[in-house]
Amino acid sequence: MNKHQDHILDVHLNPNVKELKPSATVAINDLSNELKRSGRDIFKLGLGQSPFPVPEPVAEALRENAHQKDYLPVKGLRELQQAVAEHHKRTFGLHVDPDDVLIGPGSKELMFLLQLTYFGDLVIPSPSWVSYAPQARIIGRDILFLQTQFENDWHLMPEELEKLCFLDRERFRLLILNYPLNPTGTTMTEQHLKELAEVAERNRMILLSDEIYAKIHHEGTHKSIVPFYPEGTIFSGGLSKWCGAGGWRLGVFVFPRPLRWLLDAMAAVGTETFTSTSAPIQYAAVRAFQEGPEIEEYLKRSRRVLKALGNHIADKLAACGVKIRSPHGGFYLFPDFSPFREKLAERGIQNNSEMCRRLLEDTGVAILPGSDFGRSPEELTARLAYVDFDGRAAIESLESLADSTPLEEDFLKRQCGNVLEAIDRICNWINP
Numbered sequence: 001m002n003k004h005q006d007h008i009l010d011v012h013l014n015p016n017v018k019e020l021k022p023s024a025t026v027a028i029n030d031l032s033n034e035l036k037r038s039g040r041d042i043f044k045l046g047l048g049q050s051p052f053p054v055p056e057p058v059a060e061a062l063r064e065n066a067h068q069k070d071y072l073p074v075k076g077l078r079e080l081q082q083a084v085a086e087h088h089k090r091t092f093g094l095h096v097d098p099d100d101v102l103i104g105p106g107s108k109e110l111m112f113l114l115q116l117t118y119f120g121d122l123v124i125p126s127p128s129w130v131s132y133a134p135q136a137r138i139i140g141r142d143i144l145f146l147q148t149q150f151e152n153d154w155h156l157m158p159e160e161l162e163k164l165c166f167l168d169r170e171r172f173r174l175l176i177l178n179y180p181l182n183p184t185g186t187t188m189t190e191q192h193l194k195e196l197a198e199v200a201e202r203n204r205m206i207l208l209s210d211e212i213y214a215k216i217h218h219e220g221t222h223k224s225i226v227p228f229y230p231e232g233t234i235f236s237g238g239l240s241k242w243c244g245a246g247g248w249r250l251g252v253f254v255f256p257r258p259l260r261w262l263l264d265a266m267a268a269v270g271t272e273t274f275t276s277t278s279a280p281i282q283y284a285a286v287r288a289f290q291e292g293p294e295i296e297e298y299l300k301r302s303r304r305v306l307k308a309l310g311n312h313i314a315d316k317l318a319a320c321g322v323k324i325r326s327p328h329g330g331f332y333l334f335p336d337f338s339p340f341r342e343k344l345a346e347r348g349i350q351n352n353s354e355m356c357r358r359l360l361e362d363t364g365v366a367i368l369p370g371s372d373f374g375r376s377p378e379e380l381t382a383r384l385a386y387v388d389f390d391g392r393a394a395i396e397s398l399e400s401l402a403d404s405t406p407l408e409e410d411f412l413k414r415q416c417g418n419v420l421e422a423i424d425r426i427c428n429w430i431n432p
Contacts, residue, residue: 050331054244074267074275215299305398306386352369352382355369
């Protein structure tokens with residue numbers, strides 16, 4: 001190789017990705033799998049992947065459509081757009097034109113395209129999902145974190161949003177709200193959503209309402225912010241969390257008519273990037289959004305298990321002295337270990353990254369540090385995903401139990417034993 005050729009091979013990374021690390025949730029899953037292969041007992045509470053199977057009617061629809069091989073329209077299969085529109089009317093009382101529905105290869109990809117096409121600052125409450133901010137950094141957008149507090153259930157307060165907007169009311173901003181919230185499992189009341197919507201509308205912000213966990217609200221009573229700011233809110237959802245189909249990679253955006261220009265711009269970029277979402281999966285997704293008694297029963301059982309398990313382990317951690325809020329939906333908790341700061345410091349643990357690393361080394365329990373979700377490294381918070389159990393066995397076991405029967409600790413030990421063992425190990429580790 002001559003000198004000139006050697007120079008060609010020099011590393012010339014885009015500066016926006018030069019310091020980029022793999023997604024924290026993907027990285028912890030890869031590490032957990034690697035440690036399991038080495039023979040360690042690992043409790044995978046890092047990656048937020050649904051433990052439940054794809055509902056059988058949806059899986060059957062995929063089998064029936066395996067032959068679908070043609071490129072579909074970049075905005076999505078027409079039958080699927082129609083099914084999503086009808087689903088939104090039935091579920092949220094929202095009147096949606098099928099032409100305002102955009103289908104993509106995962107809501108994550110659609111969020112990236114939204115930030116790419118809309119030229120404005122990204123506003124994110126902290127803590128928030130791990131990929132919102134890195135996507136903005138890749139594109140080169142300014143990021144504004146709004147810190148939330150344990151005392152407010154980790155929710156963004158309307159006055160904090162108003163204070164930000166007051167600094168420069170003419171600036172273009174995109175606010176992402178996620179509820180039930182990853183990483184805390186908490187959600188907002190209808191009144192709270194209404195007050196946030198009023199601030200956003202008054203300041204002409206675009207809202208991205210990430211409601212990917214809506215259908216696994218533990219009480220099945222999720223409320224959307226869309227009706228309170230319909231002209232400026234984009235709804236984001238998909239199949240990954242409520243339908244157990246994360247690996248299928250199908251996301252949905254629903255736009256208000258005044259933002260059709262933004263939908264069209266994202267679709268234009270889509271033609272140059274992903275072209276179209278997998279055809280068999282789109283056909284199967286039609287069946288998912290049509291729902292029906294079998295899918296409703298699947299959702300009812302999933303919520304029942306998640307509610308019992310989430311509340312049980314939140315109570316157990318609280319009894320150990322951990323600061324924690326009980327979950328309202330999804331499958332996450334956001335424990336704060338600050339009451340143990342002095343004890344942990346005696347063991348050389350000063351920040352949340354070191355805390356999670358040592359916890360994994362000492363106990364085999366994999367959780368993620370709060371700093372991955374936009375919190376200060378010195379804050380001893382972490383995200384815990386209570387998903388390390390056989391979801392199929394858990395919901396099938398409910399066939400013989402009446403709806404009114406409480407899911408007690410004996411049930412949870414039988415069906416979700418790994419998660420309960422992991423919580424015991426955490427409690428014993430912080431209170432040696």
